Amino acid sequence: MVDGSAAVSETPRQQSPAQPDTPGMCVWRGRDVVFVDPLDTSAPYWWPAMIVPTDEIDATMGCTQLGADEYLVKYFEDCK
Helix, strand or coil: CCCCHHHHHHCCCCCCCCCCCCCCCCCCCCCCEEEECCCCCCCCCCEEEEECCHHHCCHHHCCCCCCCCCCCEEECCCCC
């Protein structure tokens, strides 16, 4: 078995642009599947998540207000 932990920590993390190329177009829609950076350098992969449609956000999600270019995502670290 090859230990890939050194390669993981040396790999720079990249982020997709949050702004669309065309003004007025939304980049993301609700229920899009995306990968989120777990902010854990020991994690070998980004985690899968789903963007919650803004009309489906409720108080139980712990999100009270989103900015114009912000989105709420839900993910499960253990992939269940």
